[in-house]
Amino acid sequence: MQSQPCDLNEVRRAAEILVNAKHAIAFTGAGISTESGIPDFRGPQGLWRQYSPEIATTEYFHSHPKEFWAFYRVRLSSIFIAKPNRAHLALAELEGMGIIKAVITQNVDGLHQAAGSKNVIELHGTMKRARCIVCGREYPMDIVIRKIDSGQLPPLCDDCGGILKPDVVLFGEPVKDFDKAQELAMRSDAVLVIGSSLTVYPAAYIPIFVKEMGGKVIIINMEPTELDYLADVVIRCRAGDAMTALLSMVKELLNRGG
Incomplete structure (x- = not known):
């Protein structure tokens, strides 16, 4: 989808919700990292348009570890040169201001922490490390x-010769x-x-839980979810x-006393 200007009326409404909230959190998906050069999964240029999602299953890893790691080596190329973008930095600043209490993310790229976010739950693990499937x-x-x-x-473990696995949640594994x-x-x-496309469960239950408890839901996404x-x-x-607009609006409202 082609980029379009943000609706500033909606941005203001979102800022008002955040400023008035007592305990606001963020929930992020692959779409926050595309501006850092990391492709998403389900968008028009997403990875699953180029590759079968089967390659990210635990069964594929165990039956085709060589091909699995060849695919992930390509993914690592984009992840390890990626830097936090404006969205990551603004979110970290909102956390530093006390507006956002925590970030729950589906992403495995570590860009929230690189941007300065402190309280991050990585539901799908991280690509920053790997673990031996035999000795751990x-x-x-x-x-x-x-x-x-x-x-x-x-790649193999130096200690026991077991196959290494990226410390990410594959399809067929429980989230962290x-x-x-x-x-x-x-x-x-x-x-x-x-x-977030909000199609992957159980992660997508997070905004549902907030709504069911009477909270407000703000969705920022290029496409419908x-x-x-x-x-x-x-x-x-x-x-x-x-x-960027939301952070600016939050600051404006705070300066006016909410």
Whole structure:
């Protein structure tokens, strides 16, 4: 979808919700990182338009570890050169201001932490490290990359020779820290959803939990989502544009005393 200007009336409504909230959280998906050069999964240029989602299943990893790691080596190329964009930085600033209490993310790129966000729950794990499936030893991903680039495909554990697996949640595996994320959502009175298609469960339950507890839902996404009908505010523009405008509007409202 072609980029379009943000509706500033909707941005103001979102800012008012956040300023008046006592416990607002953010929930982010791949769309917040596309401006950092990391392709999303389900968008017009998404990874699943180029590759079969089967490649990200636990079954595929165990049956075709060499091909699995060849695919992930390509993904790592974009992730490891990526820098936080305006949306990540604005969200981290909102957390620093006390407006956003925590970030729950589906992303595995570590860009929230790189931007300065402190309280981050990574439901789908992280690409910043790998783990041996036999003995459990952890490896920083830069070491794994060196193993692959030196010809070791799939990369193996130095201790036991087991195959290394990126510390991410594959299809067919349970998400990480979901109980913690659910508890956080159920005591929040607002959720700012950025760049998620809201089609992957159980992660997409997060805004539903907030809504069911009487909270407000703000959705920032370039395209319609599965849960737009739940939203109190929908902002249909690029995440960087929306978050830059939203941060500015929040500051303006605070300076006026809310």
